[in-house]
Every structure is written in structure tokens, then in C-alpha cells.
Amino acid sequence: MxxxxxxxxxxxxxxxxxxxxxxxxxxxxxxxxxxxxxxxxxxxxxxxxxxxxxxxxxxxxxxxxxxxxxxxxxxxxxxxxxxxxxxxxxxxxxxxxxxxxxxxxxxxxxxxxxxxxxxxxxxxxxxxxxxxxxxxxxxxxxxxxxxxxxxxxxxxxxxxxxxxxxxxxxxxxxxxxxxxxxxxxxxxxxxxxxxxxxxxxPNPPARPSDSVIESAAAILREGGSTALVLGGRATREAPLALAGKIAAATGADLLAQTHNPRISRGAGRVEVTRIPYPIAESVALLEKYDNLILVGAKAPIAFFAYPDRPSTLYPPSARIHELVRVDQDITYALDHLVDTLGAGSLGAAVADYGPPDMPSDGPLTGRTIGAVVSAMLPEEAIVVDESLTTGGSFFDDLRHSAPHDVLLSTGGSIGFAMPNAIGAAVACPDRKVIALESDGSGLYMPQALWTMARENLDITVLVFANNRYRILDNEMFNVGAHGAGPVASTLFDLTRPTIDWVSLAEGFGVAAVRTETVAELGDALRTAFAHSGPMVIQIPL
Amino acid sequence: MxxxxxxxxxxxxxxxxxxxxxxxxxxxxxxxxxxxxxxxxxxxxxxxxxxxxxxxxxxxxxxxxxxxxxxxxxxxxxxxxxxxxxxxxxxxxxxxxxxxxxxxxxxxxxxxxxxxxxxxxxxxxxxxxxxxxxxxxxxxxxxxxxxxxxxxxxxxxxxxxxxxxxxxxxxxxxxxxxxxxxxxxxxxxxxxxxxxxxxxxPNPPARPSDSVIESAAAILREGGSTALVLGGRATREAPLALAGKIAAATGADLLAQTHNPRISRGAGRVEVTRIPYPIAESVALLEKYDNLILVGAKAPIAFFAYPDRPSTLYPPSARIHELVRVDQDITYALDHLVDTLGAGSLGAAVADYGPPDMPSDGPLTGRTIGAVVSAMLPEEAIVVDESLTTGGSFFDDLRHSAPHDVLLSTGGSIGFAMPNAIGAAVACPDRKVIALESDGSGLYMPQALWTMARENLDITVLVFANNRYRILDNEMFNVGAHGAGPVASTLFDLTRPTIDWVSLAEGFGVAAVRTETVAELGDALRTAFAHSGPMVIQIPL
The missing domain is CATH 3.40.50.970 (Thiamin diphosphate (ThDP)-binding fold, Pyr/PP domains)
Known part of the structure; x- marks a missing residue:
């Protein structure tokens, strides 16, 4: 074919x-x-x-x-x-x-x-x-x-x-x-x-028809509660800027799929709201929309099925309009829609620069880690995020940080962050790559650390070590199982023995440090960001 | 079906x-x-x-x-x-x-x-x-x-x-x-x-027909140069003993496939010669045979194809007789063949107990490691062998050791030894499991170490650390490629950085030690064998 x-x-x-x-x-x-x-x-x-x-x-x-x-x-x-x-x-x-x-x-x-x-x-x-x-x-x-x-x-x-x-x-x-x-x-x-x-x-991507674009414009002009759902390459800086003009012209919200390949983010970029992973939150977010306009995205569906929960996350009454498929020319479609709406001269609202103040010290939690990283994030960093339960707020925490790209696990296969970070670092040797890694996830492919050392790749790996498959505690509840028994709980437990990431990293030839406080994490990141090359920071939680 | x-x-x-x-x-x-x-x-x-x-x-x-x-x-x-x-x-x-x-x-x-x-x-x-x-x-x-x-x-x-x-x-x-x-x-x-x-x-395994068994007996009585090639469960102690009687009665040699699931071995067991992995050696071994009688084995073929080398390892003139397929009743077939040959009362030649003297000290090489392991091997040990280039002589070295079982990589997929050792230790908690692991191979699934620690499995892992995919140096030559270039050589090199297995093992919660000499290896094995639980011994080569 x-x-x-x-x-x-x-x-x-x-x-x-x-x-x-x-x-x-x-x-x-x-x-x-x-x-x-x-x-x-x-x-x-x-x-x-x-x-x-x-x-x-x-x-x-x-x-x-x-x-x-x-x-x-x-x-x-x-x-x-x-x-x-x-x-x-x-x-x-x-x-x-x-x-x-x-x-x-x-x-x-x-x-x-x-x-x-x-x-x-x-x-x-x-x-x-x-x-x-x-x-x-x-x-x-x-x-x-x-x-x-x-x-x-x-x-x-x-x-x-x-x-x-x-x-x-x-x-x-x-x-x-x-x-x-x-x-x-x-x-x-x-x-x-x-x-x-x-x-x-290869053939260039096909363009959606004028009538499809005009239908989208008509929906947007109607004035119901409408969101553009962005997927594929629609979350890159240039198409995001076009989507921002559409939002400015029509009041539509901008959403992104939960797991996009790459999202341009931070100061100067048009902000987009990711559809949350937890099904209760995603249903709550989407229930208000009369219209969802799909831009390289699929109609929002649940990552997993849960008993007595719908597979589709949007209300049955919502109108779904596919502006452009993921394999079509997304930038063309958005550009054409901007023209149709007469929005070309409008300024899109973008995030201003203003990360939270660097916290002075204190215990490390998802919130304080997010604050430290967002305050210190280097310009044009590539953030590969597989932080799962620890990093629930990271995406929002980084909204006013320096401009950066976020890579997410698109297929739900675990262990993607450190290998993906290698590829990103090889592709962009002048940009700092930061892998936000859960300990459970990182243990699927720890060998990635060795290639980082061998190629002296400019990657900082933060390992959030809660010594547990914490996400499965949540999922056990979500699927309606009891999960209270001792055997089940033992299967999520990574404390017998606990894994020493500093030792693992050093075994693979990567410098590593363990940080216990906000101040220590700040020091470790300053060290990591001051030189080029790989470093692992284990953060006990 | x-x-x-x-x-x-x-x-x-x-x-x-x-x-x-x-x-x-x-x-x-x-x-x-x-x-x-x-x-x-x-x-x-x-x-x-x-x-x-x-x-x-x-x-x-x-x-x-x-x-x-x-x-x-x-x-x-x-x-x-x-x-x-x-x-x-x-x-x-x-x-x-x-x-x-x-x-x-x-x-x-x-x-x-x-x-x-x-x-x-x-x-x-x-x-x-x-x-x-x-x-x-x-x-x-x-x-x-x-x-x-x-x-x-x-x-x-x-x-x-x-x-x-x-x-x-x-x-x-x-x-x-x-x-x-x-x-x-x-x-x-x-x-x-x-x-x-x-x-x-499940249905019991089918039995080969009487005529197939009688044909095998006829070939054996003819007196040409004949070998039984053992595969599947034919290399376990009881069928090996039957094969030994056949050898005693007929002078046939006993060969085993290169990579059998489990071979009973050591003192008191009938000895069997494994068909070597290197194609030159396997062809040389097999060229003398007029007849190969297959006992749960396939007609010997090359592990890989090499330019200008045959895919089949036996001479074109050799007669191949399949006594029993791997999915049939191997013990029945051997037992019946013993009866047909009137060999029931014959004693099979078995290996006597007599490992080489424990070398006093000296540098660690494949030979000296084999000598130390064979001298110290615990009774009924399970040896999971993925030692590749380092361990070329191990199988022979252990022939007069205490009785033991050897598990080999049957499919050539790398990284099998440490995971297999886990399963063997769970299956046989009263037996010491010894994984003979190459550093390159062990790096495919190092996470196995954590499960060993978590379950306190009685496994001693010897890691032969030559910091190189040494087997590929050989294979580059065997396939007739030049392989002398700097880029090719770099791709087999694991020294930038070298991997510290002690650090890796400790990171996964397993006690580990590095040994540089024969005496140190002896000490480490004495420690490992004196207690129950996992231990890693890194052996630089």
C-alpha cells in the first residue's frame, strides 16, 4: 500500500x-x-x-x-x-x-x-x-x-x-x-x-477540504461552549499560536490530548490545558462543552475502561467536528481557519515569564519539586515527563517557566522517559534534556543510563523514589476492586529491598546524588545545569 | 487445534x-x-x-x-x-x-x-x-x-x-x-x-512405533560410526542412563544438542558431548559419523548461516534416523531400544567424582574460573550458563564435579540466565543455583537481581566482565566481514564507561564483591555457598 x-x-x-x-x-x-x-x-x-x-x-x-x-x-x-x-x-x-x-x-x-x-x-x-x-x-x-x-x-x-x-x-x-x-x-x-x-x-500530508474548515468556523461563530482539542503536531509552537488566534477570536478553549508527543510550553507560548488522566477529572473538565473541534486529535476517550464509567469522556450531547486528522496538514487547517474567522491580526494570549519564587527550603513533595524545577528550568529545555503520581502538577507548575518542550508517553508503555531522553539529546545537543522519571517506570530500562554516559549526553534525570507502584494503588480503587489485602499491597511495594538509584547510576557510569530537601535539590540542579553531561538525582518521597 | x-x-x-x-x-x-x-x-x-x-x-x-x-x-x-x-x-x-x-x-x-x-x-x-x-x-x-x-x-x-x-x-x-x-x-x-x-x-506424549525403534537397533548393530543425538528431555538423568546402556552395547557416541533445556551432569551421570557452537568445531566433530540417531533432537544445524559454510553440520552422506521426536515419549523409546538391543543388564559408563584440584592462586581466566567452580560446586547445584566466550570450557570442566543440572539458552535470546535462575531457585529452594553470566548478556535484564533479593533466592551470580561483546569479535570474523575498522570495534566496546556490577547489584539490594584472583574467587564462593541467598561476584577479565 x-x-x-x-x-x-x-x-x-x-x-x-x-x-x-x-x-x-x-x-x-x-x-x-x-x-x-x-x-x-x-x-x-x-x-x-x-x-x-x-x-x-x-x-x-x-x-x-x-x-x-x-x-x-x-x-x-x-x-x-x-x-x-x-x-x-x-x-x-x-x-x-x-x-x-x-x-x-x-x-x-x-x-x-x-x-x-x-x-x-x-x-x-x-x-x-x-x-x-x-x-x-x-x-x-x-x-x-x-x-x-x-x-x-x-x-x-x-x-x-x-x-x-x-x-x-x-x-x-x-x-x-x-x-x-x-x-x-x-x-x-x-x-x-x-x-x-x-x-x-513521501507524499505531503493531505489538506482538509474547505467545507470542513468552514463548518468549524460556523461552529465557532455559533457561540456555544466550544473547545479545540489539539493532538499530533498541533501542540507545537507555530500551530499553537494559530490556535491561540482562534481562541482570541471566538472564546473557544484550547485543550490538548492527555498524552501528546511534544508540547511547546512556557513563556511566550499559547497555553493549552491537557485533558487530565484521572477519569473523574477528565469527565468533569469536558462536561461543559457543546462542541469539540478535533485538530489532529481523537475524540477524547478514557485511557482505561473502568466499571460503570464511560469509554468516551465527553457528554453524549456534544457535537464532535473533525477539523483535521493527525495525518493531514494541521498547520494548513489552522491557518485557513484563522483566515476564515478573520483572526489573522489578533494577538494570541501567551504565557508570560514568571515562575514561582524558588522555595527556600523544606521537604520534597510533588508540589515543591515542581516549584524548584519550574524556577530553575533552563531556556529551551526538553522535559521528558514520566513522573506519573509524583508529577501530577508538573505540567501546570511549568506554565510560566522558560520556553521548553514536553515529551509524554503517548502509548502508555512504561519506561519510555530515559530512552526518549537519549534520542532528544542526540537530536538537540544544544538543549538541556530533563527526564522526570518515576522509580517504578525507570526500572524497566535502566540501561539507558549507560548510553547517556557513553555519549556524554546532556541529560538530567530526576528519579522520584516513592518505592511503590503508587499509581496502582489509585487504579485498584478506580477499577472498583477492594485492593485492601496484604498480598495485593505487597505487589505494589518496592521496599524489600529499596532500590538505590545512586548506586545504579554509578554502576552505569553516571554521576548521581540523593537529595532530601528543597535546598539540596536546588544545589543538585545547579550542578547539573552548570555542566554538560548526564546526571541522576534521586529524590526520596 | x-x-x-x-x-x-x-x-x-x-x-x-x-x-x-x-x-x-x-x-x-x-x-x-x-x-x-x-x-x-x-x-x-x-x-x-x-x-x-x-x-x-x-x-x-x-x-x-x-x-x-x-x-x-x-x-x-x-x-x-x-x-x-x-x-x-x-x-x-x-x-x-x-x-x-x-x-x-x-x-x-x-x-x-x-x-x-x-x-x-x-x-x-x-x-x-x-x-x-x-x-x-x-x-x-x-x-x-x-x-x-x-x-x-x-x-x-x-x-x-x-x-x-x-x-x-x-x-x-x-x-x-x-x-x-x-x-x-x-x-x-x-x-x-x-x-x-x-x-x-493434556494427552500423554505419543510413542514411536516398534518399527522405528527396530530400525534404530538395526543401524546400531551394523557397526558404522554412529552417534545418538540427544535433545529435549533426553538429557535428563534417567534417559541419559538408558542412552549409556545403548552406548555400552553398541559403541555409539552420545552427543547432545548445543543448547539443551537441561542437562544432568557430573559424578554418577552418563557423559554426553555437546555439539560445539563454533561451526568449524561442530563440523569437525560430526564429519566422522555414518549415522545419526535423533533422540528428541533435530538433525544438527548451524546456529547461524555463514558465507560458504553449510547450514547442516553433518556430512551429506550421513544417514539420519529419527528415533523419537521431542514431543513423543523419549524415555519409552530409549527403554524399548535398550530392550531390543538386549542391553538392559549392561552398566552404563558414568563420570566418576574427581574435580580438578583447587588451584592455589593465580590470575582469573576462563580455565582457572572453570577449575575453581568445578572444584567447589555444591551437590545438586543448578548451573545456568550464559557465559559465552568466557565459558567455552566450563561444560567440560564440570564433568567430574558433584552431580548438577545445567540450563542453557535454547533460543539464543540474550539475557536469559539471571531470570531463569530465579525460576530454578523458586522451583528448587533446597538447591544452590549458580548463574554463569557474561557482562554483555547480563545487561539485558539486570532487574532480575532485585527479585533475587526480594525473594531471598539462593542464587550466586558470577559475572564475567570483559567489558566487550567479545563474541561479536569472533562472529565478525566468522561471517567473513573485515571488522577491523574503528567504528565496528567501538560498537563491541563496553569500556566507555565500564560497568560496575558491584554497584549495580548493591543498587538492586544484592550483596556483591569483585574478585581479581583465584584465591579471591575461592573466598567469595565459600562465602556465597556458606549461606542461603543471592550474591553477585564480578570477575574482571
Whole structure:
């Protein structure tokens, strides 16, 4: 299907870096050449035997930055964070079915974030598969539930075209996970080195029709209680500014999906209210609206089903109007709507700069942590937030801080923050990345710390250590279960033994400190923000 | 398909532990009752919101030991180790598609080990799926490549029967991975508590025909160069003893697959030669054989394909005779073959007790580590071996040690040893478990250490820290790639920064020590073996 959206040009960028006497290159070299010609120049990798020719080719084809992860979830999560910041794909390099499997949970988040990613998954040589060797598995079958596009390259000659199509699939609007499976013999067999490298041009996103935009304008002019619900790339600075003009012209509220890939935030940005995660709060927020205009978002639904609670969060009487789908041109739609409403000359209300005063000292709680971080947040920081129960107020706390971007877990798969922070830091080396991490969540992929150290990435990780799956205490109540029993409670308890994050971080080569008070946290952040490189701050709660 | 092999009895074991005024139980309680009645009384778990009713039910249905893992690969790997030691399934509890995904790589190994496992995977409520909430994914699709049986229970009434069928599927010969998906509303809805609990009787393994056994006897009597290749449960003590009689009667050699689920080993056991992993060595070993008789094993094939190397390891002229498939009755086949050969009264040659002298001191190398471990190995130890390049000689080194079992990575998915050690220790609390772990491999699932501490499991972990993916240096050469370039070499390098396993282990609450010499290793092992509980020994190489 996606083949149809890719227009393959035949170009030759002249790869003088490959110089073999027999004028051939390996399939692996062909893959690398094509990735580079298609603009993919970062690869997050955890290779094995079947990927050795890819690894070998890194020394003969210049230009690919290859970043090692000790675990595949780190690799795929990093590719997600990278894509969210640059809107272009990194490659991953994964080792057969089990290597892919270890990366799937963060691919789930990436798919939900509309992140373009090109997974390269090594497989056995094509002729070896029928022997059902121990590492054989149905890689296509494993990839499919978490990929928009899956293909196995059948031979070395096909690798270049398949790679270009994979990039086209990944970068077709709004961004997708493409999985290209490379049998070992397609990587080690050779092809003519003078064959031009194909390049892929994904189709641009489609535009919503004029009538759809005019309908939205009509609803907004009617004057009922109306909110724009922003999703996908609608929460970036430029479309937010357009949404702000619409709000100024019509009095509509601006809401964002609970879990957006990236939200531009802080001083100078148009403010948006995230739909809360707790179902009681989200239903209470939405019950007043007569009209919801969807801008790259879905009609608001509950994250989980709960007994005797609705799956949809908005009142049954609400009118739902889809202005623009997530895979369409969101900025065009908003721009056109601004014009239709004659709002182009209006100033959008933006947040002013004015974080709360830095608290002088005191115990660390969600509230005081939020105050400290919002007071000290560096300009243009990237905040990767997986703070869950501790960080319920962080998003609001940071509204008047320095301008920043917030990355959230779009798919609900846990352990995304530290891997995503890696990708964001690689994508934006001049910006400070701050991972707000729960202890339970961070323990899914602590190996991310090592890659931060290895690449000296400018990431500060705050670990909120309440030694408990606290969110499950809440959820046990929400689903209507008793949850009062000793066995249930024990399963949420991380105190036997407690986990020492300072020790873990140092084990992975990252400097770490434990802070017990507001003043200590302030000191630790000053240290972290004064230098470039990773640091872990454990905050007992 | 597998439904046909399950004969569901209707029984009622009288669960007096559930006492609700309305004479109903939840689907989750029904699930727990059925698991317990089918003999499944250990559950390795990493639950989330959709599993809260299962967790809640643990306090009202007595008898399930629920063991928490911080990461799902620990959970599934533990279930694999448990099954290998007890030949019966543990349950797992996993959170939707991403939670399952994190557990798939160790399920791959478990499937290849023919380990019975009942995965219980929570899902959204059935009516909530169509809303495509963030955590929605194709769970059946994700489970299928790594499961022999997959089913989604449609409602609370179906849960008991589906659970019994899942256990039947898991325990049908030779042992399988069964994945039962439980939508949240099937867990929280109620059913009549007096409904009898179904129980599953899997079919016993089929027996090979007399003619197949007689053909094997004829080949053995012919007197060519013949080897029995043992796989599946053929490498356990009792079938090994039978194979030893056959060897004594016929002069046949006894070989084992490279990666068997469990091999009985040491003093008093019939010795078996493992087919080596390096392809040059395995081809050299097998080239002399005219006949290979397969006993629960496949005809020997290469673990990976290599350019200009065969996929099959045996000479093209060799005759392959399959005595018994892995899903058939291996002990019956060997017993019958012994009778046919008139070998019943022969004594099988077994290894005598006589480990090498404990070396006094010196540097630690693969050889000296093997000598120390073999000299000190406790009686009936369970050795989980993922030592890769460091441990090339360990299997041979331990041949005259105290009797023990060896568990190996059957599917080639990395990071199996520490999770498997958890399961083996839970299954066999009176036996010392020793995990021989490479540093690279151990970093895939270091969270396993925390569960060892939490459950005070009697596991000694030796971490061989060469700070390198050393095996990939070898594999780069084997696949015929150059691999001499600086970028390729950097991708195998774990020295920037080096990982401090003592710090990691202590971070997870496990006592740890670093040993630099033979004497220090001896001291550390004496400490570890003198008490019950987990300990990590980092061995720099």
C-alpha cells in the first residue's frame, strides 16, 4: 500500500568512500548508502551476528552516527525521542526476532507518537530459515502489530529500493514505524557499486477540504461552549499560536490530548490545558462543552475502561467536528481557519515569564519539586515527563517557566522517559534534556543510563523514589476492586529491598546524588545545569 | 487445534476461601481457582491497571505464590527456569501488548526449551477496544509468533474453561507456551461461585512405533560410526542412563544438542558431548559419523548461516534416523531400544567424582574460573550458563564435579540466565543455583537481581566482565566481514564507561564483591555457598 506513496528517484550522490577493486558493494553498504541519501544519518543499535556486515560497513561508508544501547528498548525509545524532536527518522539496528521483541514496547509508544522510525532487523540468511535454527522466529509477524510497514528484503539487489521505500513509509504523514528485515545473505552478497541510489519522496500530508474548515468556523461563530482539542503536531509552537488566534477570536478553549508527543510550553507560548488522566477529572473538565473541534486529535476517550464509567469522556450531547486528522496538514487547517474567522491580526494570549519564587527550603513533595524545577528550568529545555503520581502538577507548575518542550508517553508503555531522553539529546545537543522519571517506570530500562554516559549526553534525570507502584494503588480503587489485602499491597511495594538509584547510576557510569530537601535539590540542579553531561538525582518521597 | 487434546473434567475442589454474600465470584477469582485446581500455584507477575482484579483476587483465593518482577523479561524468563526444573507451568501476569512485548524474548527461549508456561495477559475491556485507547494493540498478533496457543477469553463465564484449556495446551507434550488474554471486564464481571472448576488433562506424549525403534537397533548393530543425538528431555538423568546402556552395547557416541533445556551432569551421570557452537568445531566433530540417531533432537544445524559454510553440520552422506521426536515419549523409546538391543543388564559408563584440584592462586581466566567452580560446586547445584566466550570450557570442566543440572539458552535470546535462575531457585529452594553470566548478556535484564533479593533466592551470580561483546569479535570474523575498522570495534566496546556490577547489584539490594584472583574467587564462593541467598561476584577479565 505504502509503496504507492513513494516516488523513487534515481540519483547518485557519488559515494567515493567505497572503493573496491571489483566495483561491487555489499548489500549492507547499499543499505547504508541509501539511508544516508534519504537523510537518515543516526542509527541506534544493538547488533548481533546477523548484523555484522552492517556494522562492518560503517567503516567503509562515511556519515552514519551509530549509537550503542545495551538493550533494544533503549534503542527504539531513543529513536522515538529523536524523531519527536527532528521530525525525521533515525534507523535502529536490531538482532532477529528476540532483539526486535525487546524493542517493541517503545515502538508501541513511537507509533502512537507518529514518530518516523526505520527499524533494520537482521535475520538468518534466506536459505537458512527452513532449518529452523534456535534463533528463528516469525519476525514479520512480531513486527506487524507495532509497525505501519513491514518488508523482508529478498536479496542484495533489492536492498537499496526496499530501504528507500522504508524511509518513504516512515516519513509519510504523520510519521510511522517502518520495519525492514534484512536476511544476513542480503547484507553480505554484493551488487554493482555504480548502481544509482534510489531516494524516496513521501507524499505531503493531505489538506482538509474547505467545507470542513468552514463548518468549524460556523461552529465557532455559533457561540456555544466550544473547545479545540489539539493532538499530533498541533501542540507545537507555530500551530499553537494559530490556535491561540482562534481562541482570541471566538472564546473557544484550547485543550490538548492527555498524552501528546511534544508540547511547546512556557513563556511566550499559547497555553493549552491537557485533558487530565484521572477519569473523574477528565469527565468533569469536558462536561461543559457543546462542541469539540478535533485538530489532529481523537475524540477524547478514557485511557482505561473502568466499571460503570464511560469509554468516551465527553457528554453524549456534544457535537464532535473533525477539523483535521493527525495525518493531514494541521498547520494548513489552522491557518485557513484563522483566515476564515478573520483572526489573522489578533494577538494570541501567551504565557508570560514568571515562575514561582524558588522555595527556600523544606521537604520534597510533588508540589515543591515542581516549584524548584519550574524556577530553575533552563531556556529551551526538553522535559521528558514520566513522573506519573509524583508529577501530577508538573505540567501546570511549568506554565510560566522558560520556553521548553514536553515529551509524554503517548502509548502508555512504561519506561519510555530515559530512552526518549537519549534520542532528544542526540537530536538537540544544544538543549538541556530533563527526564522526570518515576522509580517504578525507570526500572524497566535502566540501561539507558549507560548510553547517556557513553555519549556524554546532556541529560538530567530526576528519579522520584516513592518505592511503590503508587499509581496502582489509585487504579485498584478506580477499577472498583477492594485492593485492601496484604498480598495485593505487597505487589505494589518496592521496599524489600529499596532500590538505590545512586548506586545504579554509578554502576552505569553516571554521576548521581540523593537529595532530601528543597535546598539540596536546588544545589543538585545547579550542578547539573552548570555542566554538560548526564546526571541522576534521586529524590526520596 | 489444541482444544482437542484437552479433556475437561468438571470438578469442584470446594474453594471455601471465597465467601461472598451474593454467591458470585469475579472472573479473576475464577481464573485463580482454575489455575490452582490445574496445579499452577506460582505466578511471576508485573501487573498494571488491567490486571488489578487478578491482583485483588490473590487476597481472596488462597494458594497462589505471586512473585514480582520489575520487568516482564524477568517474569517470563523465571517462568521458563521454573518449568525446566519442575516440568509443570507457572503462570505469568503481564500488562497488555507492551507488557507482553517486553516478555517475548524470554518466551522465545522458553518455546525452544519446550517449557510449559501459562501467560495471562490483561487487555482493555472488550467494549473499550474499539476506541483505540493509547495502550490498545493487537495482543493476539504479538503473542502468536512466540506462543503455541493463543486465546482471548470473551466473558467471565468463559474464563474458567479457557484457563483449563490454556493449562492443557501448555502441558501437552513436550511443553508449550500458552497465552491467555483476559480483557478487564472478563476479570471484573461475576459468575456463579458454585460452578464447578474445570480441570485439564493434556494427552500423554505419543510413542514411536516398534518399527522405528527396530530400525534404530538395526543401524546400531551394523557397526558404522554412529552417534545418538540427544535433545529435549533426553538429557535428563534417567534417559541419559538408558542412552549409556545403548552406548555400552553398541559403541555409539552420545552427543547432545548445543543448547539443551537441561542437562544432568557430573559424578554418577552418563557423559554426553555437546555439539560445539563454533561451526568449524561442530563440523569437525560430526564429519566422522555414518549415522545419526535423533533422540528428541533435530538433525544438527548451524546456529547461524555463514558465507560458504553449510547450514547442516553433518556430512551429506550421513544417514539420519529419527528415533523419537521431542514431543513423543523419549524415555519409552530409549527403554524399548535398550530392550531390543538386549542391553538392559549392561552398566552404563558414568563420570566418576574427581574435580580438578583447587588451584592455589593465580590470575582469573576462563580455565582457572572453570577449575575453581568445578572444584567447589555444591551437590545438586543448578548451573545456568550464559557465559559465552568466557565459558567455552566450563561444560567440560564440570564433568567430574558433584552431580548438577545445567540450563542453557535454547533460543539464543540474550539475557536469559539471571531470570531463569530465579525460576530454578523458586522451583528448587533446597538447591544452590549458580548463574554463569557474561557482562554483555547480563545487561539485558539486570532487574532480575532485585527479585533475587526480594525473594531471598539462593542464587550466586558470577559475572564475567570483559567489558566487550567479545563474541561479536569472533562472529565478525566468522561471517567473513573485515571488522577491523574503528567504528565496528567501538560498537563491541563496553569500556566507555565500564560497568560496575558491584554497584549495580548493591543498587538492586544484592550483596556483591569483585574478585581479581583465584584465591579471591575461592573466598567469595565459600562465602556465597556458606549461606542461603543471592550474591553477585564480578570477575574482571
Amino acid at each position: 505504502l509503496d504507492k506513496v513513494s516516488n523513487l528517484d534515481q540519483i547518485n550522490n557519488g559515494h567515493n568512500d567505497i572503493d573496491r577493486a571489483d566495483h561491487t558493494i555489499t548489500g549492507a553498504q547499499s543499505l547504508l548508502r541509501t539511508l544516508l541519501d534519504c537523510g537518515v544519518d543516526v542509527c541506534f543499535a544493538n547488533p548481533g551476528t546477523s548484523e555484522m556486515h552492517f556494522v562492518d560497513a560503517l567503516d567503509s561508508v562515511d556519515g552514519m552516527r551509530c549509537i550503542l544501547g545495551l538493550f533494544e528498548g533503549v534503542v527504539t525509545g531513543a529513536a522515538d525521542g529523536y524523531a519527536r524532536m527532528l521530525d525525521r527518522p533515525a534507523a535502529t539496528l536490531l538482532h532477529l526476532g528476540p532483539g526486535l521483541a525487546n524493542g517493541l514496547s517503545n515502538l508501541h509508544n513511537a507509533g502512537r507518537a507518529q514518530s518516523p522510525i526505520v527499524n533494520v532487523i537482521g535475520d538468518h540468511a534466506t536459505y537458512h530459515r527452513s532449518f529452523d535454527a534456535p534463533l528463528t522466529s516469525d519476525i514479520e509477524g512480531a513486527a506487524r502489530p507495532f509497525s505501519s510497514w513491514v518488508r523482508t528484503s529478498p536479496n542484495a539487489e533489492s536492498v537499496a529500493t526496499d530501504t528507500a521505500v522504508a524511509v518513504a513509509a516512515a516519513t509519510s504523514a504523520p510519521g510511522r514505524v517502518a520495519s525492514l528485515i534484512l536476511p544476513a545473505n542480503t547484507a553480505w552478497s554484493t551488487v554493482d557499486s555504480s548502481t544509482p541510489t534510489p531516494r524516496a519522496h | 489444541l482444544d482437542k487434546v484437552s479433556n475437561l473434567d468438571q470438578i469442584n475442589n470446594g474453594h471455601n476461601d471465597i465467601d461472598r454474600a451474593d454467591h458470585t465470584i469475579t472472573g479473576a477469582q475464577s481464573l485463580l481457582r482454575t489455575l490452582l485446581d490445574c496445579g499452577v500455584d506460582v505466578c511471576f507477575a508485573n501487573p498494571g491497571t488491567s490486571e488489578m482484579h487478578f491482583v485483588d483476587a490473590l487476597d481472596s483465593v488462597d494458594g497462589m505464590r505471586c512473585i514480582l518482577g520489575l520487568f516482564e523479561g524477568v517474569v517470563t524468563g523465571a517462568a521458563d527456569g521454573y518449568a525446566r526444573m519442575l516440568d509443570r507451568p507457572a503462570a505469568t501476569l503481564l500488562h497488555l501488548g507492551p507488557g507482553l512485548a517486553n516478555g517475548l524474548s524470554n518466551l522465545h527461549n522458553a518455546g525452544r526449551a519446550q517449557s510449559p508456561i501459562v501467560n495471562v495477559i490483561g487487555d482493555h475491556a472488550t467494549y473499550h477496544r474499539s476506541f483505540d485507547a493509547p495502550l490498545t494493540s493487537d495482543i493476539e498478533g504479538a503473542a502468536r509468533p512466540f506462543s503455541s496457543w493463543v486465546r482471548t477469553s470473551p466473558n467471565a463465564e468463559s474464563v474458567a474453561t479457557d484457563t483449563a484449556v490454556a493449562v492443557a495446551a501448555a502441558t501437552s507434550a513436550p511443553g508449550r507456551v500458552a497465552s491467555l488474554i483476559l480483557p478487564a471486564n472478563t476479570a471484573w464481571s461475576t459468575v456463579d461461585s458454585s460452578t464447578p472448576t474445570p480441570r485439564a488433562h
